[in-house]
Amino acid sequence: MKQIAPRELAAWLGDASRARPVLLDVREGWEVQTCAIAGSTHIPMGEVPARAAEVQKGRDVVVICHHGGRSMQVAMYLEKNGHAKVHNLAGGVDSWAKTVDPSMPVY
DSSP, X not given: OEEEOHHHHHHHHTXXXXXXXXXXXXXXXXXXXXXXXXXXXXXXXXXXXXHGGGXXXXXXXXXXXXXSHHHHHHHHHHXXXXXXXXXXXXXXXXXXXXXXXXXXXXX
């Protein structure tokens, strides 16, 4: 599993020559309602084992949470279950809001 900084992810998402990664947000529903990175797929952490088949193997996956801890656990789980291109958003949406999108609400 690789760590990806918010600015690196923003550059990736802005690069039309690169395939867009799956943005997997593993926070709870109320957290996603507060703020989310556009285009994210929401699967709460506790539902990932039952819904992991919804995440396409072979694609780059960036796992997202509030500060990066839960997403790291999910990223490790996905790797152990056959996903080869998994990235953890370092610092989570909190860091994204502070470094990429200051208009995003923080909590």
